[in-house]
Amino acid sequence: MxxxxxxxxxxxxxxxxxxxxSPVLVYGPSFLGKEHLAMQTMRETVARGVPAxxxxxxxxxxxxxxxxxQADTRFxxxxxxxxxxxxxxxxxxxxxxxxxxxxxxxxxxxxxxGISVALNRVQGQLIRxxxxxxxxxxxxxxxxxxxxxxxxxxxxxxxxxxxxxxxASVLLLLDQGMHTDxxxxxxxxxAAGVISVRGDPGRHQLLVEGLGxxxxxxxxxxxxxxxxxxxxxxxxxxRIR
Amino acid sequence: MFGVPQLxxxxxxxxxxxxxxxxxxxxxxxxFLAQAVARWLDGGxxxxxxxxxRAPSRVPALLExxxxxxxxxxxxxxxxxxxxPRAGLEEPAAYRADPRDLxxxxxxxxxxxxxxxxxxxxxxxxSGLAAIAEGQEPEAAEALAGAVRRFDAAVxxxxxWGPAADxxxxxxxxxxxxxxxxxxxxxxxVTSQYFAVERVRGKKAHGRPTLFRAxxxxxxxxxxxxxxxxxxxxxxxxxxxxxxxDSAVSTERRGTTVAMxxxxxxxxxxxxxxxxxxxQERFDPLLSTLASxxxxxxxxxxxxxxxxxxxxxxxxxxxxxxxLPAVVAANKxxxxxxxxxxxxVARLSLPTDLPVIGCxxxxxxxxxxxxxxxxxxxxxxxxxxGA
Numbered sequence: 001m002x003x004x005x006x007x008x009x010x011x012x013x014x015x016x017x018x019x020x021x022s023p024v025l026v027y028g029p030s031f032l033g034k035e036h037l038a039m040q041t042m043r044e045t046v047a048r049g050v051p052a053x054x055x056x057x058x059x060x061x062x063x064x065x066x067x068x069x070q071a072d073t074r075f076x077x078x079x080x081x082x083x084x085x086x087x088x089x090x091x092x093x094x095x096x097x098x099x100x101x102x103x104x105x106x107x108x109x110x111x112x113x114g115i116s117v118a119l120n121r122v123q124g125q126l127i128r129x130x131x132x133x134x135x136x137x138x139x140x141x142x143x144x145x146x147x148x149x150x151x152x153x154x155x156x157x158x159x160x161x162x163x164x165x166x167x168a169s170v171l172l173l174l175d176q177g178m179h180t181d182x183x184x185x186x187x188x189x190x191a192a193g194v195i196s197v198r199g200d201p202g203r204h205q206l207l208v209e210g211l212g213x214x215x216x217x218x219x220x221x222x223x224x225x226x227x228x229x230x231x232x233x234x235x236x237x238x239r240i241r
Numbered sequence: 242m243f244g245v246p247q248l249x250x251x252x253x254x255x256x257x258x259x260x261x262x263x264x265x266x267x268x269x270x271x272x273f274l275a276q277a278v279a280r281w282l283d284g285g286x287x288x289x290x291x292x293x294x295r296a297p298s299r300v301p302a303l304l305e306x307x308x309x310x311x312x313x314x315x316x317x318x319x320x321x322x323x324x325x326p327r328a329g330l331e332e333p334a335a336y337r338a339d340p341r342d343l344x345x346x347x348x349x350x351x352x353x354x355x356x357x358x359x360x361x362x363x364x365x366x367x368s369g370l371a372a373i374a375e376g377q378e379p380e381a382a383e384a385l386a387g388a389v390r391r392f393d394a395a396v397x398x399x400x401x402w403g404p405a406a407d408x409x410x411x412x413x414x415x416x417x418x419x420x421x422x423x424x425x426x427x428x429x430x431v432t433s434q435y436f437a438v439e440r441v442r443g444k445k446a447h448g449r450p451t452l453f454r455a456x457x458x459x460x461x462x463x464x465x466x467x468x469x470x471x472x473x474x475x476x477x478x479x480x481x482x483x484x485x486x487d488s489a490v491s492t493e494r495r496g497t498t499v500a501m502x503x504x505x506x507x508x509x510x511x512x513x514x515x516x517x518x519x520x521q522e523r524f525d526p527l528l529s530t531l532a533s534x535x536x537x538x539x540x541x542x543x544x545x546x547x548x549x550x551x552x553x554x555x556x557x558x559x560x561x562x563x564x565l566p567a568v569v570a571a572n573k574x575x576x577x578x579x580x581x582x583x584x585x586v587a588r589l590s591l592p593t594d595l596p597v598i599g600c601x602x603x604x605x606x607x608x609x610x611x612x613x614x615x616x617x618x619x620x621x622x623x624x625x626x627g628a
Contacts, residue, residue: 092299107295107303108324110369113400114294116267124430128562147372154402158266165429166564 006044028197282314308458449510
């Protein structure tokens, strides 16, 4: 099964969603909806019976799960069924002592191996009942800021490689403007495809590269609506109309 | 140093030891560090703890997560905050050093060594510090290495993020002439962990791979791993267990196994218990339980009985779900009508690309070759092939 993004037109373009066992880079400037796209994909995936693990570097799991539950009534059912997992590297680093079920807290985003150990622990449980799962990292940029691009690249190589063996697709969020071109190129090579966003005041656009898209329509318009990303361009014969 | 005899005997006297624990990503070295710190404090000695991967305020919680209460010990824990200066924060700690400046870290550690004679230095983690301080002059790394040598003993964690990270941190790594490697048994995820002593005070060691579990409370516990031998009814599992084991026992009724066969084997330096399961379907729930405790699985298939292959595939999928390394023994190769291993592969719907090796239990060497293949798979990636 592909992992649906919950964005109808994008899922159509992707042939159903993010391909299985594939690392995907979600790249673009801040505040243009990368997180929305990731969260939508997570909500849609768990609602369809497939588990997902969200690695957080900038927010507390408690806050994010609340937002998710408010955005989609199916989310809490998925949580109760054990399909929703968080690895929270943020809460402990800011002194928050929350303790929620299905959340593994690590002490900081510097401790990359702590994330690896936590993810392995979750995946060890998931593979017993599910052939596939989704891993989302929000964001790779924060990890790079805490350590360096080379170490994070190697960390992500291991994470995506092990992910494939465990049946996972991995969505990696990377912020434009925080890294050199060479670093961005390095992370692009890690992925099976890239979903990029760009925007001017009043106009947001999205581009899919790779991921099995045969007739690429180029940049497609979207807007950030109440329920996240909504495509406003349309596809016809591989072109935007 | 750790209270783990297999490790302590190999490493020798703690005083004067500077040990690097090199762990594969996904394996957890923190229980070793916590255990060393707790034992040092228990003996009434002092510990200087350089916290880079976590805030100093999280260090007691880390130690407690492995069952060690730092405040209940006789010795003193002096924290060096190598975490929060980078973020412009301030944490209560005896010492403070910006991890982006290795010379500053070296100076602070030098002060701590002077203030705490006879102390153990714990570095959590050296790989984190090297990543943050990337690109510094070799002289800075050498200054830090010099500061490490001023302590009575040192333990540092190093996650292996690749040769480039090793090369960049070479002067730092040389400050630790004793090395223990942690490896994971990982077919799909890390299902078990083992350690091997690689170097002691600069001399190459050939420590055998030793499986361990980290439990709280208690820390690192060494155990004898289990190899599970399973397969359909009458595939020859009991004969297989006896053929591969140095010694073995079986519980049979009317010629079939009604409880587990059990043996012991030593291969590649790894000592393991071998458990053979009964093949009848009514024992299937037991299979999942046993698989959850095993380090690897041999599926024994009767190469002359294709009608049993569907059942064999089902059994294999059950253990494969646990993420365990496995090999298939295409047994009874000496009998007329036996399919060669490549045909067994073709007819057996395997969930993944597993090795299938022909054998006959009347030839113990051929059966041991199957277990050998499994152990190689378990220890895949181990330096020197796990020997």
